[in-house]
Amino acid sequence: xxxxxxxxxxxxxxxxxxxxxxxxxxxxxxxxxxxxxxxxxxxxxxxxxxxxxxxxxxxxxxxxxxxxxxxxxxxxxxxxxxxxxxxxxxxxxxxxxxxxxxxxxxxxxxxxxxxxxxxxxxxxxxxxxxxxxxxxxxxxxxxxxxxxxxxxxxxxxxxxxxxxxxxxxxxxxxxxxxxxxxxxxxxxxxxxxxxxxxxxxxxxxxxxxxxxxxxxxxxxxxxxxxxxxxxxxxxxxxxxxxxxxxxxxxxxxxxxxxxxxxxxxxxxxxxxxxxxxxxxxxxxxxxxxxxxxxxxxxxxxxxxxxxxxxxxxxxxxxxxxxxxxxxxxxxxxxxxxxxxxxxxxxxxxxxxxxx
Numbered sequence: 075x076x077x078x079x080x081x082x083x084x085x086x087x088x089x090x091x092x093x094x095x096x097x098x099x100x101x102x103x104x105x106x107x108x109x110x111x112x113x114x115x116x117x118x119x120x121x122x123x124x125x126x127x128x129x130x131x132x133x134x135x136x137x138x139x140x141x142x143x144x145x146x147x148x149x150x151x152x153x154x155x156x157x158x159x160x161x162x163x164x165x166x167x168x169x170x171x172x173x174x175x176x177x178x179x180x181x182x183x184x185x186x187x188x189x190x191x192x193x194x195x196x197x198x199x200x201x202x203x204x205x206x207x208x209x210x211x212x213x214x215x216x217x218x219x220x221x222x223x224x225x226x227x228x229x230x231x232x233x234x235x236x237x238x239x240x241x242x243x244x245x246x247x248x249x250x251x252x253x254x255x256x257x258x259x260x261x262x263x264x265x266x267x268x269x270x271x272x273x274x275x276x277x278x279x280x281x282x283x284x285x286x287x288x289x290x291x292x293x294x295x296x297x298x299x300x301x302x303x304x305x306x307x308x309x310x311x312x313x314x315x316x317x318x319x320x321x322x323x324x325x326x327x328x329x330x331x332x333x334x335x336x337x338x339x340x341x342x343x344x345x346x347x348x349x350x351x352x353x354x355x356x357x358x359x360x361x362x363x364x365x366x367x368x369x370x371x372x373x374x375x376x377x378x379x380x381x382x383x384x385x386x387x388x389x390x391x392x393x394x395x396x397x398x399x400x401x402x403x404x405x406x407x408x409x410x411x412x413x414x415x416x417x418x419x420x421x422x423x424x425x426x427x428x429x
Contacts, residue, residue, distance in 0.1 A: 075169065075170070075173065078173060079118070079122045079125075079169065079173075082115055082118055082119060082122070083119050083122060083123070085111075085115065086112065086115040086116070086119045089108050089111055089112040089115070090112065092108045093105070093108055093109060093112060117172060118169065118172040118173070121165060121168050121169055121172065122169060124165060125162075125165040125166070125169060128158050128161050128162060128165065129162075131154070131158050132155055132158045132159060135151050135154050135155045135158070136155060138151055139151045139152070139155070167425075170425055171421050171425065174421065174424050174425070177245075177246070177249075179245045179249075179280035180243065180245055180246035181242055181243055181245070181246070182244065182245045182280040182281050183217075183238060183239060183240040183241060183244050183245070183280075183281045184238070184239050184244045184245045184248050184249075184278050184279060184280055184281060185222070185236065185237070185238055185239075185278075185279045185281055185344065185345055185348045186208065186236070186237055186238075186239060186248065186251075186276065186277065186278050186279075187234070187235070187236050187275075187276070187277040187279075188201050188204055188205055188232060188234070188235045188274060188275070188276055189201065189232075189233070189234045189235075189274065189275045190227075190231065190232060190233055190234070190274055191254065191272070191273035191274050191275050192272060192273045193257075193270065193271070193272025193273060194272075195227055195229055195231055195261075196231075196257075196261040196270055196272045197231075197257075197272040197273060197274055198226075198227045198229070198231025198232055198233055199229065199230075199231040199261070199262070200231075200255075200257040200272050200273075200274050200382075201231060201232035201233075201235065201274040202230065202231055202232045203257075203405060204255060204274055204276065205232060205235055205237075206405070206407075207404070207405050207406070207407055207409070208239070208248075208251070208407070209407070210406055210407025211407040211408075211409045212239050212241070212244075212407075213407065214407055214408075215241060215244075215247070216241060217239050217240060217241030217244055218239075218240045218241060219237055219238065219239055219240075220237060220238045220240065221235065221236075221237045221331050222236045222237055222238060222329050222331060222341040222342075222344070222345060223235070223236040223327075223328055223329045223330055223331055223341070223342075223345075224236070224330075224331055232274075236329075236345060238281065238344070245278070245280045246417075247409075247413050247417075248278050249278050249280075250413055250416040250417070250420075251276050251278055252276055252277055252278045252379075253275070253276060253378070253379035253380070254273050254274075254275050254276075254378045254379060255273065255274050255275070255276060255378065255379065255380050255381075255382065256271060256272070256273045256378040256380070256381045256382070257271070257272050257273070257274075257381070257382045257383075257384070258270070258271050258381060258382070258383045258384065258385070259382075259383075259384030259385065260384070260385075269385060273378065279348040279349060279351075279352055280348065280351070280352075281344065281347075281348050282344075282347040282348045282350070282351035283347075287347045287350045287351045287354065289320070289343070289346070289347065289350070293320060293321050293322050294318055294319065294320060294321070295318070295319040295321060296316065296317070296318050296319075296339070297316070297317040297318075297319075298313040298314070298315065298316055298317075298335055299313055299315050299317070300313055300314070300315060301314055301315040301330035301331075313335065314330065314332070314333055314334060314335045314338055315328065315329070315330035315335075315338060316328065316329050316330070316335060316338040316339045316342050317342075318339070318342045318343065318346055320346055320350065323350065323353065325346060325349055325350065325353075327342045327343075327345045327346045327349070328342065329341040329342040329345070378392060379391065379392060379393055380392065380412075382401060382404075382405070383401070384401065386399070387399055387400075387401045387402070388400075388401055389401050389404045389412070391412055391415070391416065393416065393419070394415055394416060394419045396412065396415050398411065398412070
């Protein structure tokens with residue numbers, strides 16, 4: 075580990091010199107490339123230097139201890155050594171985490187898909203709550219949301235919604251939201267006051283770029299039709315909605331939320347490209363977490379990653395046995411406490427694999 079850290083520090087110093095070179099400063103493309111690489115290394119190098127300073131402090135104090143005769147001063151040195159040694163485990167763990175291979179998709183924007191699962195109209199209304207939750211969370215993070223395709227029930231619930239969350243690092247946080255979300259509450263449509271259990275599914279895909287996936291136009295079947303509103307009512311007399319079928323894979327993507335056929339086609343291609351990218355990555359690594367099939371599941375109540383219990387005001391994430399009695403706050407977009415716990419758990423599991 076120390077050899078790797080020393081190598082990263084040398085690279086960091088080299089990049090620091092590059093960033094003060096007038097020729098590189100004049101070339102904005104190169105400058106931005108080196109500035110990003112420098113920024114990516116700043117945290118690990120800073121902690122490595124702190125780690126090295128603590129080691130040096132321990133060595134110096136121990137050397138002084140061997141030559142010191144004054145008992146009071148020896149006690150002070152021993153106390154200093156003890157304090158410095160207490161810092162070591164945390165610094166070592168932070169360095170190990172920073173040296174873990176990074177998910178290449180973490181900095182990307184995402185395409186999210188929410189679908190009502192088991193529970194009929196109540197499931198669709200809960201899907202609407204989930205979309206509002208993610209919208210508020212995105213707002214807090216400074217990300218932008220753009221709806222690409224939507225299908226609603228007559229009561230305004232979401233049958234299916236596809237949207238983009240555009241912002242740096244969106245995938246690094248939202249990838250943990252993939253799976254079945256379960257709700258337990260008395261539906262507004264229920265007159266008997268009984269608690270119902272419903273479910274909605276969430277899939278999170280890192281947005282693929284043109285360079286990630288090459289799509290042959292000859293492999294596409296493109297249909298256009300009139301967009302429809304809630305309950306199937308026609309909201310558009312022009313054929314602006316687009317359905318794209320990728321013939322080799324059988325994937326079908328529809329987009330109708332833009333008024334322009336051209337824009338809907340572009341949006342559908344974004345979704346198709348991201349879904350194809352996921353299939354390609356899954357084929358490269360069958361054990362890769364985040365495969366869309368395992369993310370979404372069947373939408374059954376039993377396949378759940380998280381439960382939102384309204385009568386008890388709690389949210390439980392079943393993957394890490396975390397329960398928070400903060401249902402209102404979570405549904406208002408305050409997801410960081412849950413996501414940070416999931417990220418920490420993920421890091422701990424990955425550390426076990428490399429130790």
